[in-house]
Amino acid sequence: MSSSSGMLLINPRRVWRLTSAILIGLLFIIPIVYVVMISIESPNQFLDHPLVPPVPPSLQNFSSAYQQGDLGPQVLNTIIYSLSAAGISTGLSLLIAFPVSRKLIRWSSGVYGWFVIGICLPLPIIPLFIEARDLHLYDNRIGYILLHVEPGLPLGVILLTAFISGIPKELDEAAWIDGAGYFRYLASVIGPLAWPSIVIIFLYSLLAVWNDIIGPVVLLASPNLFPVARGVYSFYSSNPTSYTLLAAAVMIVSLPVALLFVVSQRQLLRATMGMSR
Amino acid sequence: MWGGLSVGMVFYLLFGIAPALGNVLVSFTNYSGLPGSPTSFAGLSNYTALLTTEGPGFVSSIIDTLFFVVGVTVVQNVVGMLFAHRLQGQGKAATLLRILAFFPIVLGVTVVGIVWLLLFDPESSPAQALFGAFGIQSAFFGSNTVAMPLVIIVQVWQNLGFTMVVFIGSLKMIPRSIYEAAGLDGVTPWKRFSSITWPMMAPAVTVNVLFAVIGSLTTYNLIYILTDGDYGTNTLGMLAFNSGFGGTPDLGLGAAVTVALLVVAICVAVPLALLLRYRERRLLA
Numbered sequence: 001m002s003s004s005s006g007m008l009l010i011n012p013r014r015v016w017r018l019t020s021a022i023l024i025g026l027l028f029i030i031p032i033v034y035v036v037m038i039s040i041e042s043p044n045q046f047l048d049h050p051l052v053p054p055v056p057p058s059l060q061n062f063s064s065a066y067q068q069g070d071l072g073p074q075v076l077n078t079i080i081y082s083l084s085a086a087g088i089s090t091g092l093s094l095l096i097a098f099p100v101s102r103k104l105i106r107w108s109s110g111v112y113g114w115f116v117i118g119i120c121l122p123l124p125i126i127p128l129f130i131e132a133r134d135l136h137l138y139d140n141r142i143g144y145i146l147l148h149v150e151p152g153l154p155l156g157v158i159l160l161t162a163f164i165s166g167i168p169k170e171l172d173e174a175a176w177i178d179g180a181g182y183f184r185y186l187a188s189v190i191g192p193l194a195w196p197s198i199v200i201i202f203l204y205s206l207l208a209v210w211n212d213i214i215g216p217v218v219l220l221a222s223p224n225l226f227p228v229a230r231g232v233y234s235f236y237s238s239n240p241t242s243y244t245l246l247a248a249a250v251m252i253v254s255l256p257v258a259l260l261f262v263v264s265q266r267q268l269l270r271a272t273m274g275m276s277r
Numbered sequence: 278m279w280g281g282l283s284v285g286m287v288f289y290l291l292f293g294i295a296p297a298l299g300n301v302l303v304s305f306t307n308y309s310g311l312p313g314s315p316t317s318f319a320g321l322s323n324y325t326a327l328l329t330t331e332g333p334g335f336v337s338s339i340i341d342t343l344f345f346v347v348g349v350t351v352v353q354n355v356v357g358m359l360f361a362h363r364l365q366g367q368g369k370a371a372t373l374l375r376i377l378a379f380f381p382i383v384l385g386v387t388v389v390g391i392v393w394l395l396l397f398d399p400e401s402s403p404a405q406a407l408f409g410a411f412g413i414q415s416a417f418f419g420s421n422t423v424a425m426p427l428v429i430i431v432q433v434w435q436n437l438g439f440t441m442v443v444f445i446g447s448l449k450m451i452p453r454s455i456y457e458a459a460g461l462d463g464v465t466p467w468k469r470f471s472s473i474t475w476p477m478m479a480p481a482v483t484v485n486v487l488f489a490v491i492g493s494l495t496t497y498n499l500i501y502i503l504t505d506g507d508y509g510t511n512t513l514g515m516l517a518f519n520s521g522f523g524g525t526p527d528l529g530l531g532a533a534v535t536v537a538l539l540v541v542a543i544c545v546a547v548p549l550a551l552l553l554r555y556r557e558r559r560l561l562a
Contacts, residue, residue, distance in 0.1 A: 021363070021374060024363065024364070024378070028434075031392050032392075034395070034403055035392055038395070046401070092284060096282055096285040096286065096289075098278075105282070114289075115289070118289070118293055119491075120495075121297050121495070121542075122494075122495035122496075122517075122535060123496075124297045124300050125518065126300065126517070126521045126532045127532070129522075130299070130303065130308075131299070147292060149292070150291075150292035153289050153293065183281070207383060211384075211388075212498075213385075213387045213498045214498050214501065217501075217522075218522060229385060229386075229387040232391065233387050236391050243395060243401065247395060250391055254388050257383050260383070265379065269376065269442055272442040272443060273446025274446055275446065276446060276480040276481035276483070
């Protein structure tokens with residue numbers, strides 16, 4: 001008697017929590033599962049019954065997509081572009097944020113204000129394109145990297161200025177004023193103390209360079225210089241109905257950022273939680 | 278110190294501020310961007326072209342922009358708030374789902390765009406199978422009626438994790454003692470939310486609303502992948518890009534659209550930011 005009533009008395013709150021969790025999970029997992037599934041389907045199976053999991057799975061799409069899309073060099077390009085642009089951008093953010101935060105220059109708050117405005121501005125891609133051509137930064141690796149430094153600066157300067165103002169000024173006087181050079185002081189004292197925010201700024205600007213699509217469409221013309229975003233988009237444009245190949249290409253180019261996310265998700269989510277202070 | 282600072286500032290002025298102001302200069306020319314074509318001062322002709330019927334649909338683009346910005350901001354914040362309440366806990370499932378919801382931000386617009394084009398392919402896709410079962414045929418991203426709602430959904434799907442995590446960060450900062458005090462008075466969950474949680478989350482609402490408004494107003498990269506501005510999704514950013522680099526490239530016209538977008542962005546963002554700050558001070562005082 002008591003056991004059967006226990007079966008019937010389902011806690012509605014528990015049911016609701018379980019259902020809502022499953023629904024949220026499905027919203028984010030279904031698109032990923034679908035792409036993974038069709039990436040291991042042969043084109044013939046996709047034609048017959050695309051929504052049935054393939055038995056046996058085929059890895060043919062991955063090698064075909066890798067070769068046809070020329071994805072190997074593109075992944076390498078993307079790694080070079082995003083590591084160098086994000087590295088320079090983060091370094092420069094620190095070099096601007098420290099004097100601004102310490103008010104070592106006269107118009108510190110004015111300079112800071114210009115970076116706040118910078119966050120709201122739409123990307124001025126047309127003048128950038130003209131500048132890139134005139135300064136010989138168009139369609140080459142160095143130029144592409146230099147043009148991708150600036151977008152990371154506003155957020156980097158704002159976050160680091162806030163963080164550095166929490167580091168006691170007395171440290172400056174103890175170390176830097178007494179002989180240690182300015183850059184050595186930044187590298188050996190401020191850098192390690194501000195490391196958590198430096199990592200976040202680096203990650204956010206790295207992802208921005210990695211995932212940029214407008215930049216590579218406007219600022220590059222030679223396919224051998226393409227990063228993956230442009231490469232996989234060109235692949236889509238020329239094979240819009242090669243669904244299984246496309247799914248494999250999408251997975252190949254996502255693998256590096258997916259791995260990066262797995263190792264950095266804790267820091268990324270924690271930093272984002274603090275965005276509203 | 279000056280060396281490091283000035284290198285940083287040169288980058289910012291040269292590739293941030295100068296091109297932003299350069300838009301205004303370019304908008305007064307007929308520069309096509311094609312090699313060898315002559316460029317001359319064109320006065321206000323790009324601006325008058327925008328306002329006449331021969332222009333590239335400037336007025337309809339403003340309407341598209343309005344739909345996109347309002348749609349994205351409302352849906353992203355309402356759903357983000359709901360998900361934040363469900364996933365704020367310390368449990369394994371909540372932690373895993375938070376990470377999962379954040380993943381599309383990392384994947385980037387190109388991959389997210391192509392994934393949704395595959396999901397909603399009109400020929401063969403899960404959406405086609407699902408709606409086909411009810412006898413509904415649609416071109417989805419190629420349909421004048423459905424494309425804009427779908428684009429809004431994908432934009433929200435991609436950025437929902439960010440909005441939700443910002444809300445969760447804010448929820449965690451509300452002191453337990455406030456709820457305990459309110460619990461003694463026996464208030465309903467809705468009253469608890471509207472009188473305590475919602476006002477206490479004012480700073481997070483400011484951040485999330487501003488990010489959603491500015492982001493959806495100024496970025497068009499996802500729209501570029503999904504529809505290239507066709508089928509009623511031609512927001513101002515998309516129009517600026519396609520005027521400058523599309524079939525008949527006209528950098529002057531594109532720059533004029535960008536200047537218009539800049540004016541709209543400032544006229545919307547500055548009063549909105551002030552209003553939200555005022556609201557914060559009033560609610561948290």
